[in-house]
Amino acid sequence: VPPEELAVVVNTGDDFEHFGLHVSPDLDTLLYTLAGINNPTTGWGRDADTWSFMEALEEIGGATWFRLGDKDLALNVLRTHTLRSGTTLSKFTADMTKRWGIASRIIPMSNETVRTVIETELGPLDFQDYFVRRRCEPVAQSIQFRGASDAAPGAELQEIMTGGSLAAVIICPSNPYLSIDPILSVPGIRDALRRCGAPVVAVSPVVSGDSLKGPTAKIMNELGIICSATAIAQHYRGLINGLLIDTDDASLEADIANLGIAVKLSNIVMRSAEDRCTLAKTVVQFAGELGCRVK
Amino acid sequence: VPPEELAVVVNTGDDFEHFGLHVSPDLDTLLYTLAGINNPTTGWGRDADTWSFMEALEEIGGATWFRLGDKDLALNVLRTHTLRSGTTLSKFTADMTKRWGIASRIIPMSNETVRTVIETELGPLDFQDYFVRRRCEPVAQSIQFRGASDAAPGAELQEIMTGGSLAAVIICPSNPYLSIDPILSVPGIRDALRRCGAPVVAVSPVVSGDSLKGPTAKIMNELGIICSATAIAQHYRGLINGLLIDTDDASLEADIANLGIAVKLSNIVMRSAEDRCTLAKTVVQFAGELGCRVK
Incomplete structure (x- = not known):
């Protein structure tokens, strides 16, 4: 790409x-x-x-x-x-990408204020308070995206999602609850992605029942969700067309396919720049295959 | 002290x-x-x-x-x-003096916003724009202290000025127009100093028709004031009891005394820490002499 x-x-x-x-x-x-x-x-x-x-x-x-x-x-x-x-925020971000000679567009999910708040045993905690100050130690009970109902995707993001030029949408192997759900909480984004005509593909952030990095597994456990690529597929059901999972999770392939989601197996553990590059190529190729199938 | x-x-x-x-x-x-x-x-x-x-x-x-x-x-x-x-601002400043172990009190002239604005040939310039960005180059026409009429000395300053415990008030050899007048522009300060019962003594920022440092002489010239210790005395007339001037300005002693201001001659050019210390002692001694005379 x-x-x-x-x-x-x-x-x-x-x-x-x-x-x-x-x-x-x-x-x-x-x-x-x-x-x-x-x-x-x-x-x-x-x-x-x-x-x-x-x-x-x-x-x-x-x-x-x-x-x-x-x-x-x-x-x-x-x-x-x-x-x-x-x-x-999107204009400022665009100015910075230009200044640093970054060719890709970097678009905040919204120009309005949306704040991730973790409801915990200690009460509601702002994201950075939970994540940095308390190192994700408090037990999470639920997650809120305050301000989301009043937010909207910015004009540039709106145009990209509805302009008909999208070849694929890739959901990175990030924490679905803390990093992807905030984006999906902005009214209009989820619907626009479903309707954009391009394949929507996610990479599982979970391998063999544990997260690739960060507190994904811990949070899933605390929220009462069994940590597996299948749970990720269930989480994104209705939004994604395909899920890339690790070869170690091959046994889950049928379960995920039964949810109506195409599955591709690959090594998704990135230990080097080469691994990252290979995974990126694999996911783009996967989206391409799904895109062809859709057409 | x-x-x-x-x-x-x-x-x-x-x-x-x-x-x-x-x-x-x-x-x-x-x-x-x-x-x-x-x-x-x-x-x-x-x-x-x-x-x-x-x-x-x-x-x-x-x-x-x-x-x-x-x-x-x-x-x-x-x-x-x-x-x-x-x-x-005074509370924050007091907290910092405490934190750094500073024994003296450092008190902002007011907690309200007062802004020095220089009217120049280029239009009105905020102080730092004039002073730092334009290096005092534009010709000054007049000087305003915006917000001063709505400002007041903070409680601590009020207490010091009216509490009857002041031994002396010393006006440092600063630019009268840019550094001292802003303080005097705060309603109540000038009157309180006149009535505090302690001698008010200034050190001239001007020697032999030029300023000790900074743009004082340039600004005086632009404002149509002949730069001399006498002009400084005229500027502070009605507020100060005494003016410390340089021995090089001995010829101005009679003119200044005629304004009803006591004069003391000293070396006021500070080139070393020792000079600064000597000048401080001289001015405190001068105030003491005036204080005794008042009583």
């Missing part, structure tokens, strides 16, 4: 106000990664960042549980200021 | 909103200086600061004419956030 034909729709339910700054962790991770300036060690933030701000903040008693590097801070400060001036 | 008996009232007319941050250059310079963490080379900002934020900001197209170091930024971000939560 040529990068200029790729549009990435990004979860902004993880966004939050920190020190009055509008922080967009998922958007920034993607921007930095596609700009080639991400920090590969942490998985977030910028490469070769410095920490003077955090050190000085600690000295004067500011909260330090959410780490913002000095360079990372520049994007957050400029974004906050730009949004306050009336610019939309 | 024991540091715990010293209260420094600080100009906040230079404060401004930059990237949505509440920046208080004069307050911070004083905080950093008394905390021993100021940058002696620049005269502003923190020692051993780093510049990753500014570099990253430049990369993404943010304005870089006002330099904020990474550590300096921490104070600005925390202040902005704290003020938005409803804390006053």
Whole structure:
């Protein structure tokens, strides 16, 4: 897929106000990664960042549980200021992709405020409070997307979903509950994807009953869902045409197919750049096969 | 003077909103200086600061004419956030002095917003725009303190001025038009100082027809005022009891005395820490002499 034909729709339910700054962790991770300036060690933030701000903040008693590097801070400060001036989040994001020479489009799921809140044994927790500060330790009871009912996909996303030019929609192997559901909670997105005419394909974030990374398995258990690729298929039922699962889960193929979802087996555990590239090719090919079948 | 008996009232007319941050250059310079963490080379900002934020900001197209170091930024971000939560500027400043172990009180002239605006040939310019961005180059026509009529001294400053415990009031050798007048523009301050019972003493910022530092002489010329210690005396007439002038200006002594202002001659050019210390002692002694005379 040529990068200029790729549009990435990004979860902004993880966004939050920190020190009055509008922080967009998922958007920034993607921007930095596609700009080639991400920090590969942490998985977030910028490469070769410095920490003077955090050190000085600690000295004067500011909260330090959410780490913002000095360079990372520049994007957050400029974004906050730009949004306050009336610019939309999608416009600001587009300006940054252009500035960093990123050919793909990066589109926030909505320009309106949607906030992922985890209902836990400790009460409702904002996403970053749950995820970063408390390291996903509190037991999740349910997940809310506050503000979603008043949100809408931005004009650019609307155009992409309804313009008839989509070749495929790929749902990445992300946490369905924390990373994909926020996007699907925005009114209109789920319907538009179902009607767009392009195959919708997901990659399972679960292999052999455990998550590829992060707290997906823990959360599924807490929500009373048996963690398996089948549960992922059930979760996305009615939305996806195909699910890519790991060869280790071959035994689940029939169950998933019985849900009316096409299954493809592949190695979905990515340990290297080569693995990521292979998986990307596999999923695009899978979508192509489904697309042909649909036509 | 024991540091715990010293209260420094600080100009906040230079404060401004930059990237949505509440920046208080004069307050911070004083905080950093008394905390021993100021940058002696620049005269502003923190020692051993780093510049990753500014570099990253430049990369993404943010304005870089006002330099904020990474550590300096921490104070600005925390202040902005704290003020938005409803804390006053004087409370926040007091918290920082405590945290840095500063024994003296540092008090903003007001908790309300007063903004120094320079009317110039280019139109009205916000102070930092005039001072930093344009390096005081535009010709000044007049100076306004916007918001002053709605401002008031904070409770702590009010108490100091009217509590009857003041031994002396010292007006530092600062620019009278840009640094002292903003303070005097706050309703109540001028009257309270006149009535406080303590001698009010100023140190001339002008020697031999030129300013000790900064644009004082340039501005006086542009405003049609002949730059001299006599003009400083005329400017503070009715407020001050005494004016400390340089021995080089001995010829002006009689003119100033004729305005009803006591004059003391001294070396007021500070080239070293020793000079600063000597001048401080001289001015305190001068105030003491005047205080005795008043009683």
